[in-house]
Amino acid sequence: METRSNHVLVGAAVLILLLLLAFFIVWLARLSGAEEKEYDIFFRQSVDGLAKGSAVAYSGVPAGQVREIALWKPDPQLVRVRVALDPDIPILRGTTATVQSSFTGTSTVALDGGEKGQPEITCPKENAVTQCPFGVPVIPTRIGGLGAVLNSAPQLLERLSALTERLTQMLSDKNQASIAGILENTNRLTSALADRGPEIAATLAQTRIAVQQAGDAAEKIGDLAATTNGVLSEDVRPAMANLNEAIKSAKASTDTLNAAIGDARPGLQAFSKQTVPEVGQLVHDLRVMSESLSSVAQKLDQGGAGSLIGPQKLPDYKPGK
Structure with a gap:
């Protein structure tokens, strides 16, 4: 009986210690979790x-x-x-x-x-x-x-697959033949350009000379423009000023003439209405007087001064033999 009692006491003590250890661990976990x-x-x-x-x-x-x-x-x-x-x-x-x-x-x-x-x-x-x-x-x-x-890997693989497919289509037999023809034509063009190298160099030299001449011509045109501007500023502008003064004088003279014509217009109207008819009548009278004088002169020539006083003398009658 005493042996069994000792085992029970030992077991109870171990169980209590285990429970205390479990509570301590939980307490530590809660304490650390709270922090x-x-x-x-x-x-x-x-x-x-x-x-x-x-x-x-x-x-x-x-x-x-x-x-x-x-x-x-x-x-x-x-x-x-x-x-x-x-x-x-x-x-x-x-x-x-x-x-x-x-x-x-x-x-x-x-x-x-x-x-x-x-x-x-x-x-x-x-x-x-x-x-x-x-x-x-x-x-x-x-x-x-x-x-x-890693997230972009699927999209990258999809793009690589599409790129590979397009490269495969581009490098088909037909396209390879076309690329070979293009390369061959390029070689021919390169050879032709190499053969024409001296001509191309001469053309470039002539082009350089033409560009230089064009520059010289442009410089001369600039000088001419500057000279033209100087002439315009020195000669033409004074002439234009004199011309403007002459135009102003002519305008003043025209205004004066218009004023004089305006002042003389009533006298001209009176001359045309009164004097001109009187002058016409005077000319008519002078013409009549001229005819009368001509008649008198003719009578004087034919009959002398007596023809002016008496009638004209008849010729003597002489009977025929």
């Missing part, structure tokens, strides 16, 4: 190689570990990764997260980009559900490093 800060990261890229317990580093410095990985139900293209970080790690605004893959198959979460003087990333008081859907702050993501290469 850590949790954040959510929503990756749109693949998180291959990432698992619970994977390391989290800030600029290469160990900062925590991954606690949970799951698809986000509202958008299955996003992968939610919960990380627990050391409280001494400053997660400031501007900090971003990336998945650092390696060729060994393991991946880590890399944090960097925090800006000095910025506040820490926290859940806002307003729209907290939208900004922090699981009650913890969210760290933005960016694609970089090997992850970006």
Whole structure:
């Protein structure tokens, strides 16, 4: 009986010690968990190689570990990764997260980009559900490093495949024959140009001379233009000034003549209405008087002065024998 009682006491003591150890471990876990800060990261890229317990580093410095990985139900293209970080790690605004893959198959979460003087990333008081859907702050993501290469690998392979197909079509037998013909024609053209090298050199020399002569002609034209401008400024402008003065004088004379004609117009009208008819009558009287004088002169010639006093004497009658 005493042996059995000792075994029972030993078993009870061991069980109590185990329970105390379990409570101590749980207490330590809760204590350490209370000190850590949790954040959510929503990756749109693949998180291959990432698992619970994977390391989290800030600029290469160990900062925590991954606690949970799951698809986000509202958008299955996003992968939610919960990380627990050391409280001494400053997660400031501007900090971003990336998945650092390696060729060994393991991946880590890399944090960097925090800006000095910025506040820490926290859940806002307003729209907290939208900004922090699981009650913890969210760290933005960016694609970089090997992850970006791996994400773009399918598109790169597709483009390489399309490029290979186009190169195959371009290098078909028909196109190869065309390219060979083009190369042959190019060789012929090169040979012809080589044979005509002296002629081309002579043509270039003549062209150089023509360009030089054109430059000289342009310079002479410039000198002529300058001389013409000088002549215009020195000779033509004074002549134009004299011509303008002559035009002004002629205009003044014309105005004076117009005024004189205006003043003489009443006398001219009176002369045409009165004097001209009187002069006509005078001319008529002079013509009549001239005819009378002609008649008198004729009588004097025929009958002498007596013809003017008496009638004309008849000739004596002489009878025939």
